[in-house]
Structures are given as C-alpha cells and as structure tokens.
Amino acid sequence: MDEALLRTVQTMPKAELHIHIEGSLEPELIFALAGRNNVPLAYASVEDLRRAYAFDDLQSFLDIYYAGASVLLTEQDFYDMTRAYLQRAKADNVRHAEIFFDPQTHTARGVAFSVVIDGITRALREARTQHGMSGSLIMCFLRHLSEEDAFSTLEQALPHRDKFIGVGLDSSEYGHPPEKFARVFARCRELGLHLVAHAGEEGPPAYIQTALDVLQVERIDHGVRCLEDPALTRRLAREQVPLTVCPLSNIKLRVFNQLHEHNLLALLEADIAATVNSDDPAYFGGYINDNFAAVFEALPLRREHAYRLARNSFTASFLDPQAKQQYLNEVDAFFEH
Numbered sequence: 001m002d003e004a005l006l007r008t009v010q011t012m013p014k015a016e017l018h019i020h021i022e023g024s025l026e027p028e029l030i031f032a033l034a035g036r037n038n039v040p041l042a043y044a045s046v047e048d049l050r051r052a053y054a055f056d057d058l059q060s061f062l063d064i065y066y067a068g069a070s071v072l073l074t075e076q077d078f079y080d081m082t083r084a085y086l087q088r089a090k091a092d093n094v095r096h097a098e099i100f101f102d103p104q105t106h107t108a109r110g111v112a113f114s115v116v117i118d119g120i121t122r123a124l125r126e127a128r129t130q131h132g133m134s135g136s137l138i139m140c141f142l143r144h145l146s147e148e149d150a151f152s153t154l155e156q157a158l159p160h161r162d163k164f165i166g167v168g169l170d171s172s173e174y175g176h177p178p179e180k181f182a183r184v185f186a187r188c189r190e191l192g193l194h195l196v197a198h199a200g201e202e203g204p205p206a207y208i209q210t211a212l213d214v215l216q217v218e219r220i221d222h223g224v225r226c227l228e229d230p231a232l233t234r235r236l237a238r239e240q241v242p243l244t245v246c247p248l249s250n251i252k253l254r255v256f257n258q259l260h261e262h263n264l265l266a267l268l269e270a271d272i273a274a275t276v277n278s279d280d281p282a283y284f285g286g287y288i289n290d291n292f293a294a295v296f297e298a299l300p301l302r303r304e305h306a307y308r309l310a311r312n313s314f315t316a317s318f319l320d321p322q323a324k325q326q327y328l329n330e331v332d333a334f335f336e337h
C-alpha cells in the first residue's frame with residue numbers, strides 16, 4: 001500500500017467503539033497474573049498459549065478467551081489489564097474508547113462486581129488525566145446465559161451506575177437471538193443506558209433486525225452479515241445505524257476467508273456508517289491500527305475512506321455533542337493538509 005495512506009490511517013485521530021477489555025489481555029500478562037495469583041494454567045508457556053490461538057469459529061475462540069480471563073482476580077489485575085490496553089491505544093492515536101467488559105465471566109468465579117469495575121475505572125481516570133484520552137464503559141451481558149442472570153448482573157451493577165454508560169450483548173450468537181433479552185434491555189432503556197448488541201457476526205441478518213426492533217439498540221456490533229438482506233442494508237443506511245466492524249476478528253473467526261473478501265468497502269459504498277475496531281486485539285493479531293493497516297492493504301480503500309472512517313468513529317460514539325464536535329474538528333484539521 002501507499003506509504004502516505006498507511007501513515008494517514010495510523011496517525012489520524014480515532015475512536016475505538018468495539019474492544020472487549022478481557023480480549024486485550026496479552027499472553028505475557030496472563031502468565032504474569034497467573035503467577036501472581038497462583039492460578040493454574042493449562043499451557044506450559046507464553047508460546048504454548050499463543051499456539052492455541054487458532055480458531056475455527058466464534059465458540060472455539062470464546063472457550064480460550066474465558067480461560068484466559070480466569071487469571072483476573074484483584075482490582076489491581078483489572079487495572080493493569082486496562083492500563084496496558086489504554087497505553088497501546090494511545091500509541092494508535094485513539095482519542096476516545098468505549099470499552100466492553102463482561103462482568104459475568106468474573107462474578108461467576110466469585111470475583112465481586114466492584115473489584116472488576118473499580119479496577120477498570122481507575123485506569124480510565126488515569127488515562128484521562130495523564131494522556132487526555134476519554135473513555136467509558138459498556139457492560140455486556142453474556143447471551144449464552146439466561147435473561148434472569150442478566151437481570152441479576154444489572155442489580156449488582158446499579159450501585160455503580162455512574163461508572164458505565166450502556167449495555168451490550170456478546171458471547172455465543174447462534175441460538176441466542178437478541179429477543180431472548182427483550183425485558184432486560186427494556187429495563188436498561190428505562191434507566192437511561194445506551195444500548196448496543198453484537199448481531200450479524202456469525203448469526204443471520206434477522207438478528208440485526210430484532211436487535212433494532214426488539215432491543216432498540218443504537219449501534220450494531222459487527223453486523224457484517226447485513227448485506228445478505230438488501231432491505232435491511234437500505235434501512236441501516238437510511239437510519240445511519242453505526243456498525244462497529246472488526247476486520248481481523250472476522251478473519252480469525254472465519255466470518256470471511258481472507259481480508260480481500262471482507263465487505264468493509266461494500267458497506268461504505270452502501271452508505272452504511274461503518275467503523276473499524278479491534279474486538280479482542282490480544283487474540284486476533286492486532287490493535288486498531290493493525291486493523292486499519294491490514295484492511296487498507298487488502299481492499300481498494302482510499303484517503304476519502306480513511307476520512308469517513310475517522311469521522312464515523314466519533315459520530316457513532318456516545319460522547320456528548322460538544323466533545324463529539326471537538327474530536328470531529330480534530331479529524332477535519334488532520335485531513336486539511
């Protein structure tokens with residue numbers, strides 16, 4: 001690819017809207033935390049663990065991802081993990097991050113909700129004061145668990161209402177359609193929380209439809225399978241529903257065979273408000289700039305697409321209008337020369 005374009009996508013100001021903080025846990029940190037906490041691991045070394053990162057589909061990834069997260073026990077562990085992600089994101093000129101966390105993965109192991117959210121929040125506050133980065137949290141419900149379990153997680157979260165801005169839906173998609181969580185999302189909407197959901201990653205376009213109509217989400221995470229349904233594609237464009245697309249994730253989990261077959265350009269050409277994100281960077285071979293570099297290398301994307309993607313990332317964020325405009329001005333200034 002054109003060196004100037006590569007430099008542009010890497011240095012442009014951007015927001016990251018689809019990053020699971022547990023998916024930023026690098027093998028080295030997994031081993032360090034396992035040692036610190038005396039948690040046994042099924043892998044002999046960092047290299048041995050990395051070799052296991054060959055996935056056939058979403059579920060084969062999730063099994064390893066939940067095993068990796070089992071080393072997280074203390075507030076300091078959640079702080080260390082989040083700090084490492086934020087430092088890495090800063091190097092990619094991420095100016096704002098909306099970060100997913102999976103409390104049920106931890107509370108099911110006896111880790112208190114407050115330990116999880118306080119550790120993550122401490123790192124976010126520090127990034128704001130030290131690096132001028134903004135960040136907020138979106139709590140995901142695990143869709144392979146029951147709606148009742150999601151309700152009890154919401155109960156545990158409410159004393160910390162000021163520390164997260166919204167809720168999402170992640171984990172195994174097939175067989176767990178959005179409408180399974182209709183009541184808990186309705187409750188979250190009453191509470192004034194922002195709503196997002198993973199849909200149309202592995203699951204069918206119908207899941208995108210019900211995420212919009214039943215859950216009333218404001219963004220779709222992934223959503224790449226929307227192009228199989230022309231009416232849905234037109235609707236996403238008309239309503240400018242943002243999609244948080246994660247190109248390297250889609251290759252690792254075999255949603256597309258190769259990056260040159262990815263539909264990011266087709267989504268943009270259909271006038272959909274797509275964004276580029278890393279999903280689970282420690283597992284999928286790269287952080288946000290690695291995703292930008294790889295997808296610009298594989299597809300005939302140009303400078304005008306870089307500009308659109310940078311703008312989309314802030315427009316699609318849940319920042320207040322004033323902060324959003326400030327970041328959009330930064331993007332415009334960056335692309336002026």
Ligand code: HPA
Nearest residue numbers: 020170171172198279280
């Ligand atoms: N899809 C569903 N659940 C997840 C993902 C994903 O890409 N990453 C972490 N949890």
Ligand code: ZN
Nearest residue numbers: 020198221279
């Ligand atoms: Zn995801």
